[in-house]
Amino acid sequence: MTAKLFVCTTCRAGEPVTEGQPVAGARLYAALAAAPTPENVTIVPVECLSACSNGCAVALSAPDCWSYVYGRLSADDAADILAGSVAYAATADGLVPWRERPQIFRKQSLARIPPMER
Amino acid sequence: MTAKLFVCTTCRAGEPVTEGQPVAGARLYAALAAAPTPENVTIVPVECLSACSNGCAVALSAPDCWSYVYGRLSADDAADILAGSVAYAATADGLVPWRERPQIFRKQSLARIPPMER
Numbered sequence: 519m520t521a522k523l524f525v526c527t528t529c530r531a532g533e534p535v536t537e538g539q540p541v542a543g544a545r546l547y548a549a550l551a552a553a554p555t556p557e558n559v560t561i562v563p564v565e566c567l568s569a570c571s572n573g574c575a576v577a578l579s580a581p582d583c584w585s586y587v588y589g590r591l592s593a594d595d596a597a598d599i600l601a602g603s604v605a606y607a608a609t610a611d612g613l614v615p616w617r618e619r620p621q622i623f624r625k626q627s628l629a630r631i632p633p634m635e636r
Numbered sequence: 637m638t639a640k641l642f643v644c645t646t647c648r649a650g651e652p653v654t655e656g657q658p659v660a661g662a663r664l665y666a667a668l669a670a671a672p673t674p675e676n677v678t679i680v681p682v683e684c685l686s687a688c689s690n691g692c693a694v695a696l697s698a699p700d701c702w703s704y705v706y707g708r709l710s711a712d713d714a715a716d717i718l719a720g721s722v723a724y725a726a727t728a729d730g731l732v733p734w735r736e737r738p739q740i741f742r743k744q745s746l747a748r749i750p751p752m753e754r
Contacts, residue, residue, distance in 0.1 A: 522750075522752075524749065524750055562750070564750055566748075567747055567748055567749070568704070568745040568746075568747055568748040569745075569746065569747040569748075572746075575747065577747065577749045577750070579749055579750075579752060581752060585703065585749050586686070587705070587746075587747035587749060589747075627686040627687075628686075628687065628690075628705070628746050628747050629685055629686055629687040629693065629695065629705035629707075629746050629747050630684075630685055630686040630687075631642065631685070631695045631697055631703050631705060631749060632640075632642055632680070632682055632695075632697075634640075634697060634699060634752065
């Protein structure tokens with residue numbers, strides 16, 4: 519199964535905007551895009567995940583799976599985000615066993631949404 | 637289009653649990669279920685939306701639509717939640733014009749997730 523990893527590229531993460539400098543969300547997206555892309559994970563930039571007070575944010579979704587949104591992330595978390603996305607893509611329902619989730623996914627969940635077909 | 641309104645029924649919303657008393661999420665679900673059910677909205681109880689630090693929480697989703705999660709809700713918000721759900725179900729993509737959203741949906745969004753087919 520292929521999972522989509524949506525990355526909010528417009529998030530300021532509470533920082534002031536400096537002209538000519540990428541915002542925090544753009545830096546997170548760049549870090550994810552620069553890493554080797556895992557099989558079965560497609561990274562998709564989006565303009566807002568409406569999690570502005572808990573940015574940076576990413577969302578994971580896949581057909582027939584629970585979707586998840588994580589927040590308070592930064593470019594430093596790119597490797598863990600990708601590892602967690604690979605584990606997610608390996609499931610049939612989006613439910614990764616707790617101990618197999620990266621710590622940022624255990625601690626920084628903003629929300630999850632049941633599968634559409636539920 | 638029919639939208640699903642998922643309601644976290646296990647949310648404690650930071651309150652201590654009193655034996656024999658329903659938790660805040662159960663009270664919210666009861667208030668929603670007791671109201672006249674709007675056409676095109678199906679209310680679905682779920683056990684956790686992983687928004688525990690911002691409960692009570694609900695999520696809205698529909699085929700081909702952006703999904704939304706809202707938090708910091710209570711049973712007193714039931715009428716507004718249902719009105720916002722009706723407006724959501726009337727869209728083709730889940731994007732309700734800003735001014736047509738109830739204030740709780742403007743102010744208390746926890747996250748949104750792009751449509752699966754994006």
